[in-house]
Amino acid sequence: MESNYATPEEYGLPDLLCCAASREVKDNEIVFAGTGLPMVAIMLAQKTHAPNLKLIFEAGTLDGRPPQIPTSVGDARCEMGASRSSGLNDAFSVAQRGYVDLGFLGGAEVDEYGNVNTTCIGNYLDPELRLTGSGGNPDINSFARRTVFIMVHEKRRFTDQVSYITSPGWRVKKWPEGSFVHRKELYGSAYRGGPSAVISTAGVFRFDDETGRIYLDTCHRGNSPEQIREMCQFDLDISRVSGETLPPTREELHFIHSVLDPEQIFIPKVKHKG
Amino acid sequence: MTGKRITLQQAAEIIKDGSSLTFSGFTIWRRPFALVFELIRQGRKGLHLIEVNGGPQTEFLVGAGCVDIWESCWVGHELYGKYGANLSRKVGNKEIIVEDYSHAEMLFRFAAAASGAPYAATQTSLGTDLHNPEYDMLGRAGLRDGKRIPKHKYIFTEDPFYGAGEQVLVPAAKVDVAVMCVQQVGEEGTVRVNGQFYSDPEVARAADITIVMAEEIVPEEYLRRESDRNTIASFEVDYILECPFGAHPTGMFGRYDVDGAFLKDFYGRTRTQEGFDDFAKEWIHGQDHHSYLEKLGWPRMLNLKANTALNYSTGVKRGQ
Numbered sequence: 354m355e356s357n358y359a360t361p362e363e364y365g366l367p368d369l370l371c372c373a374a375s376r377e378v379k380d381n382e383i384v385f386a387g388t389g390l391p392m393v394a395i396m397l398a399q400k401t402h403a404p405n406l407k408l409i410f411e412a413g414t415l416d417g418r419p420p421q422i423p424t425s426v427g428d429a430r431c432e433m434g435a436s437r438s439s440g441l442n443d444a445f446s447v448a449q450r451g452y453v454d455l456g457f458l459g460g461a462e463v464d465e466y467g468n469v470n471t472t473c474i475g476n477y478l479d480p481e482l483r484l485t486g487s488g489g490n491p492d493i494n495s496f497a498r499r500t501v502f503i504m505v506h507e508k509r510r511f512t513d514q515v516s517y518i519t520s521p522g523w524r525v526k527k528w529p530e531g532s533f534v535h536r537k538e539l540y541g542s543a544y545r546g547g548p549s550a551v552i553s554t555a556g557v558f559r560f561d562d563e564t565g566r567i568y569l570d571t572c573h574r575g576n577s578p579e580q581i582r583e584m585c586q587f588d589l590d591i592s593r594v595s596g597e598t599l600p601p602t603r604e605e606l607h608f609i610h611s612v613l614d615p616e617q618i619f620i621p622k623v624k625h626k627g
Numbered sequence: 628m629t630g631k632r633i634t635l636q637q638a639a640e641i642i643k644d645g646s647s648l649t650f651s652g653f654t655i656w657r658r659p660f661a662l663v664f665e666l667i668r669q670g671r672k673g674l675h676l677i678e679v680n681g682g683p684q685t686e687f688l689v690g691a692g693c694v695d696i697w698e699s700c701w702v703g704h705e706l707y708g709k710y711g712a713n714l715s716r717k718v719g720n721k722e723i724i725v726e727d728y729s730h731a732e733m734l735f736r737f738a739a740a741a742s743g744a745p746y747a748a749t750q751t752s753l754g755t756d757l758h759n760p761e762y763d764m765l766g767r768a769g770l771r772d773g774k775r776i777p778k779h780k781y782i783f784t785e786d787p788f789y790g791a792g793e794q795v796l797v798p799a800a801k802v803d804v805a806v807m808c809v810q811q812v813g814e815e816g817t818v819r820v821n822g823q824f825y826s827d828p829e830v831a832r833a834a835d836i837t838i839v840m841a842e843e844i845v846p847e848e849y850l851r852r853e854s855d856r857n858t859i860a861s862f863e864v865d866y867i868l869e870c871p872f873g874a875h876p877t878g879m880f881g882r883y884d885v886d887g888a889f890l891k892d893f894y895g896r897t898r899t900q901e902g903f904d905d906f907a908k909e910w911i912h913g914q915d916h917h918s919y920l921e922k923l924g925w926p927r928m929l930n931l932k933a934n935t936a937l938n939y940s941t942g943v944k945r946g947q
Contacts, residue, residue: 388705388706389706410823411730412653412654412656412823412825413653413823413824413825414823421939424705424706424885424887424945425654425655425656425705425706425885426653426654427652427653427654427655427656427823427825428656428878428885428939429656429822429878429879429880429881429884429933429938429939430939431823432822432823432880432938433937433938438822438823439823439824440823440824440825440826440827440828440829441653441679441730441734441825441826442734442738442826442828442829445730445731445734445735448731449731449749449750449751472727472756473718477756477759477762478761478762480718480719481719482715482719483710483711483714483715483718483719483725484710484715485701485702485703485709485710485711486681486699486700486701486702486727487700487701487727487728487729487730487752487755487757488680488700488701488730489700489729489730489731490729490730491729491751491752491755491757492729492730492731492732492751492752495750495751495752495753496731496751517756518754518755518756519755519756519757520755521752521753521754521755525753525754525755526754526755526756526758526759527754528758528759528760528783529760531759534754536754539753539754539793540750540753540754540792540793541791541792541793542790542791542792543750543753543791543792614946616944616945616946616947617946617947618706618945618946618947621947
């Protein structure tokens with residue numbers, strides 16, 4: 354088995370992130386797919402260890418099996434092979450109804466309780482930079498049992514305090530006063546779960562079941578726990594590190610580059626050095 | 628014949644300065660671009676865009692200075708531009724009011740309006756700054772008159788029926804005009820959308836005036852032979868017009884793909900107002916829809932043309 358793992362020359366960081374994300378998917382789950390690398394990751398899971406997973410595209414495709422990878426969830430490539438193609442009302446109603454097990458999301462900033470910002474950098478009322486806005490990020494994160502965030506790792510992004518809570522983590526604001534409470538307290542009977550992992554370009558992070566605080570689980574090759582702690586503004590818990598993030602297998606790399614994304618839309622092929 | 632047919636110029640004239648406006652489609656798919664360009668040519672001002680989600684159409688209208696208020700959840704160009712640089716610039720300069728909701732909230736707001744309900748109840752986005760009372764931007768601007776703009780951004784309430792805890796009430800999205808961009812419309816207004824219909828049924832029904840811009844106007848009788856395949860009923864549509872390739876640079880299921888190179892170019896060149904003005908001078912001002920298509924040229928459009936068996940283009944270069 355061990356020999357089936359690719360050697361460091363055979364894969365790049367996007368391959369590693371894609372495979373780490375894919376391994377978060379369990380068989381038979383209903384997964385809400387965003388655009389980009391997560392879509393490749395989910396379809397990779399479908400080709401390998403989770404053949405019975407069901408894909409939902411936010412723009413309105415239920416149980417999709419696209420023969421060619423869509424570049425966005427509104428893409429004409431979403432429909433073919435799907436159980437039903439319709440609209441957003443179906444996608445969000447199904448999610449609020451509680452069908453969704455897992456969602457993959459992104460973000461510009463994350464704090465130690467998994468609150469994520471995709472709205473603005475700086476004061477909302479006078480921002481340094483306005484970003485895309487929420488999209489479906491808070492919706493999927495509110496409705497799904499688990500969410501996994503895929504993010505670029507920079508110290509300014511792993512922050513003490515996000516500029517704006519776009520998507521709810523484990524300790525969130527109770528309005529109108531804005532005091533922090535545990536997610537369970539606020540969501541009541543609508544509570545189903547929350548962020549379960551962050552896959553950054555440096556490592557894989559998880560959240561403590563009780564406190565909801567983030568901790569480092571695995572380091573990507575070439576990063577030490579101490580280095581990763583240095584790359585966070587908050588005091589990262591590195592006491593529970595389980596090892597190095599598992600590399601892609603050759604089978605996974607084959608699916609990514611020969612079957613799922615041969616056009617290299619989301620995942621570039623690593624260039625072999627002579 | 629019912630006389631619903633109008634021209635592109637007439638369609639743009641229905642949308643007045645200060646109108647609230649919404650569109651068909653999803654991010655970079657099926658946006659009524661020919662009409663967006665015509666609004667820019669006609670110099671429309673003070674628009675209030677209320678969109679389930681934004682996209683290139685938002686960026687063009689905002690960049691051209693047509694928009695005073697944008698109420699939505701997301702703007703960008705997907706793979707072809709990671710955020711809305713024009714909106715971002717105008718937010719920074721305080722030249723536009725942005726009211727943020729979540730995507731599901733926006734959808735539920737249109738669904739409520741489409742069924743004549745004053746609001747929807749949901750459990751999404753609890754604990755986020757979307758619900759921060761300090762960030763009620765229309766309220767801060769003193770615009771919540773309770774007529775077209777709701778008295779409150781949100782109301783929190785406990786579920787009175789099943790004790791399911793805290794609920795967010797979001798107001799129905801009341802809009803003056805919806806402009807739809809679809810594959811087919813009948814002479815009496817029946818719409819058939821192919822592929823995902825996104826939030827088109829809710830949007831068309833919510834608006835006071837619904838204008839449908841179609842790739843082709845077809846005989847009503849043809850659409851009524853298989854009425855179960857139709858998306859929007861005839862009487863929900865007030866005006867129709869035929870405008871082939873009217874969604875370009877966005878894509879249309881079964882007809883043509885997104886013109887990613889065009890969007891990339893737009894995103895790259897319109898970070899500054901000067902850049903936007905230059906782009907508009909090149910592609911919008913002094914043009915009409917036919918001269919725009921002529922400028923794009925046959926080879927470009929043929930490359931985007933969808934394969935009729937697959938419903939997407941097999942010629943378009945998508946990756947690196």
